[in-house]
Amino acid sequence: MTPAGADFAAAAEPLRAELLAHCYRLLGSRHDAEDAVQETYLRAWRAYDRFEGRSTLRRWLYAIATRASLTAIEQRSRRAYPLEPLPDSLIGGDDPAAAVAARAGVRLAFVAALQRLPARQRAVLVLRDVLQWPAAEVAQLLDMTGAGVNSALQRARATLARLDLDLDDVAEPADTTVLDRYAAAFEHADVGRLADLVRDDVVLDMPPRARTYHGREAVLGFLAGKVHGRSWRVVATRANGQAAFECHLPEGLHALHVLTFRDGRIGRITVFLQE
Structure with missing residues (x-):
């Protein structure tokens, strides 16, 4: 491994769990999410020498992961959504802050509801409401206008509001x-x-x-x-x-x-x- 490759691995590997959770929110499938993360790391490793640090490495990887997930959604557009569970062990890790970030927005009801949204609305909702990205960054990533992002977010929220699902992101502790x-x-x-x-x-x-x-x-x-x-x-x-x-x-x-x-x-x- 080249020095640059070693630097990339050391910096990017701690983010794998939260990137897996992000791809899972968009794809609803553990296996599809794992494939998307692998594709993300491959794309990022190939482009790492061109990473200029205009954003954090985390934001850069999230952007690549979002694009990889959207590509995966397009390729399986004629299949029923393959909702699968995501074991907690895959989104844990040694960093408590990273674990919290990874576990946000992965409750089954929420992930299932997301799969009913068009791909762009799904991505906008996750980036804006789960990850709290500014609308301008979402617009740039998805090649949309700011007005388009806001409109997609409103439509996505309205769709979820019509579903008879408990979408509270904080799971009630089990007895x-x-x-x-x-x-x-x-x-x-x-x-x-x-x-x-x-x-x-x-x-x-x-x-x-x-x-x-x-x-x-x-x-x-x-x-x-x-x-x-x-x-x-x-x-x-x-x-x-x-x-x-x-x-x-x-x-x-x-x-x-x-x-x-x-x-x-x-x-x-x-x-x-x-x-």
């Missing part, structure tokens, strides 16, 4: 007692134990499938048909800044359940099947 009882219910194949843990208006969804179950009766009815008669092993983890469980069958990992809490009980169960 550890509820989590223990949730795990026990699966390991004993007894969905009846979940009845007191979930809200009356609980929702269960399974991205990218369109089917969604609303209400305690519908959700528990669906889970009952999947849980009974099977041997489960449940492992606690975290994804998207939220409590989650890996649900294993003897043949391997079957699903990841990401839980959203409201008022001390489970308000949403997002199930990612391992197919």
Whole structure:
């Protein structure tokens, strides 16, 4: 590695986790985001000798990552959005400030909502509302006018406001007692134990499938048909800044359940099947 390459690696590598989170917000897929970050670092390394320091290295890399993500969105425009969970372990790191920056705006409801926006509106909303970039910088990056940025931001905010989703970026802390009882219910194949843990208006969804179950009766009815008669092993983890469980069958990992809490009980169960 050349001296310049070594300098670039030393300066850029600590930013990888937050760049991954940024690409994930735009793409909704851990794997697509990882590809976009790799593309970002490749582009940046090739251009590093021309980096003039007019902005910080962080801003420069974010700009490259945004362009890489927009290119990825264009290339997959005919596919359904591939919403995937993002393990907390990928957006941690030793720098607490960087971890906070990475974890901002990665709650599943927010990321899922973003995927419903046109690519430019999605980028404008993330850059302006999550990263707090000035409108002029966003306009320059996206080759838009300042008025165009403001208009796109207003349309994006209006679209999100119409969605029936909890878009609060601060996840309510999970009740550890509820989590223990949730795990026990699966390991004993007894969905009846979940009845007191979930809200009356609980929702269960399974991205990218369109089917969604609303209400305690519908959700528990669906889970009952999947849980009974099977041997489960449940492992606690975290994804998207939220409590989650890996649900294993003897043949391997079957699903990841990401839980959203409201008022001390489970308000949403997002199930990612391992197919």
